[in-house]
Amino acid sequence: MNLRQLEVLRSVMRTRSTIAAAQDLGMSQPAVSNAIKNAEASLGFLLFDRVNKRLIPTQEAHILLAEAEPLFLMQAVVNQTAMDLRSGHKGRMRIAATSELSESLLPQVVAHFSKIHTGIDISLETQRLDNLLEYVETGIADVGFAMEPHPRPTLEYLPLATLDMVCACHIESPLSSLPFVTPTDLRDLPLINARTSSRISGLVEAAFRSDKVSYNPTIDVRFMNVAGHFVEEKLGATIMDELTASSRRYTALKSVPFKPLTQVTVSAIVSSSRPQQRLTRSLVGTARNEIQRRLGRKPTA
Structure with missing residues (x-):
C-alpha cells in the first residue's frame, strides 16, 4: 500500500463513510471507493466488510492502521517543518x-x-x-x-x-x-x-x-x-x-x-x-x- 491509500484507509475507518472520507481528504467519493478496492486487490484480503451499506473495518485493517500510525506522525513532522520554513520564523x-x-x-x-x-x-x-x-x-x-x-x-x-x-x-x-x-x-x-x-x-x-x-x-x-x-x-x-x-x-x-x-x-x-x-x-x-x-x-x- 502507498501512503495515499493508507490515508484513505485511515479516514474511512474514522468516519465509517466513503462520503465523509472524501470530504475529509478533498477527494471525490468514487475516488475513495476505488482507492479502497485497489488496495484490497493488491493486498489480497478485504479491509472492510460491507454490512447493510455500512463499512465495518476488518481485523486486518485495524492491524495495518496500527502499524502505519508512525508514518502519519512523521508526516505531521514534515508538514510542520515545511510550514515553519515558509513562515520565516x-x-x-x-x-x-x-x-x-x-x-x-x-x-x-x-x-x-x-x-x-x-x-x-x-x-x-x-x-x-x-x-x-x-x-x-x-x-x-x-x-x-x-x-x-x-x-x-x-x-x-x-x-x-x-x-x-x-x-x-x-x-x-x-x-x-x-x-x-x-x-x-x-x-x-x-x-x-x-x-x-x-x-x-x-x-x-x-x-x-x-x-x-x-x-x-x-x-x-x-x-x-x-x-x-x-x-x-x-x-x-x-x-x-x-x-x-x-x-x-x-x-x-x-x-x-x-x-x-x-x-x-x-x-x-x-x-x-x-x-x-x-x-x-x-x-x-x-x-x-x-x-x-x-x-x-x-x-x-
Missing part, C-alpha cells in the same frame, strides 16, 4: 502537556518565555499522557510536561518539582475547615476520581489502603483539572496535586493538606536521542521558576 517551540498542566502551569510559563524570546513560534498540544510521550519520542513535540509518567528508554525525564497531593473540596464544605484531611474523613463522602493514565491514581488508592479505607469514588473523570471543576459544582471532593489545585480557573475550590503524605513529581520530558536546544533548556528553566514562584518552594534540580 526565527525559531519554534513545540510543547505537549497533559490537560492539568495545560491549564494550571503552561499559560504562565509561555507568557514569561515569550517575553524573553520574542519572535518565537510557539505551539501547545494538550494530549493524554501516552500520546504526549509519543509526540516527544517522534519529534512532533520538542518537550512535554507531565506528572508521574511511565518510564520509556527513549525519553529523558527532567524533574521540575515534587508536589504534595491535597484534598480539593468546595469552600463551603466542612472539610475546608480541617487542618488536614485523611481517607477516614472521606469515608462517607462522595468522591470524584481522576482516572489518569499516569501512576497518580495508584498512589491515591495506596494512600486509602494504608488507612484501611475503601476507595470507592462516585464519579469518574479523565483529568484532575476536570475533577476540580466538578468539586466547584458541589458534586464531591477529590484528591489532586497542589499545582493543579492552584489553578486560577478555580473560584470556589479549597485545597486542604492530605495525609498520609502522598507526593508526585512533575517533569519536563525530552528525547534522549536528540540534544536539547537552547530554547528547550530556557523553557524548562522558566517552568521550574514558575513552580517555585507559585508554590513558594525550591524546585527539584
Whole structure:
C-alpha cells in the first residue's frame, strides 16, 4: 500500500463513510471507493466488510492502521517543518502537556518565555499522557510536561518539582475547615476520581489502603483539572496535586493538606536521542521558576 491509500484507509475507518472520507481528504467519493478496492486487490484480503451499506473495518485493517500510525506522525513532522520554513520564523517551540498542566502551569510559563524570546513560534498540544510521550519520542513535540509518567528508554525525564497531593473540596464544605484531611474523613463522602493514565491514581488508592479505607469514588473523570471543576459544582471532593489545585480557573475550590503524605513529581520530558536546544533548556528553566514562584518552594534540580 502507498501512503495515499493508507490515508484513505485511515479516514474511512474514522468516519465509517466513503462520503465523509472524501470530504475529509478533498477527494471525490468514487475516488475513495476505488482507492479502497485497489488496495484490497493488491493486498489480497478485504479491509472492510460491507454490512447493510455500512463499512465495518476488518481485523486486518485495524492491524495495518496500527502499524502505519508512525508514518502519519512523521508526516505531521514534515508538514510542520515545511510550514515553519515558509513562515520565516526565527525559531519554534513545540510543547505537549497533559490537560492539568495545560491549564494550571503552561499559560504562565509561555507568557514569561515569550517575553524573553520574542519572535518565537510557539505551539501547545494538550494530549493524554501516552500520546504526549509519543509526540516527544517522534519529534512532533520538542518537550512535554507531565506528572508521574511511565518510564520509556527513549525519553529523558527532567524533574521540575515534587508536589504534595491535597484534598480539593468546595469552600463551603466542612472539610475546608480541617487542618488536614485523611481517607477516614472521606469515608462517607462522595468522591470524584481522576482516572489518569499516569501512576497518580495508584498512589491515591495506596494512600486509602494504608488507612484501611475503601476507595470507592462516585464519579469518574479523565483529568484532575476536570475533577476540580466538578468539586466547584458541589458534586464531591477529590484528591489532586497542589499545582493543579492552584489553578486560577478555580473560584470556589479549597485545597486542604492530605495525609498520609502522598507526593508526585512533575517533569519536563525530552528525547534522549536528540540534544536539547537552547530554547528547550530556557523553557524548562522558566517552568521550574514558575513552580517555585507559585508554590513558594525550591524546585527539584
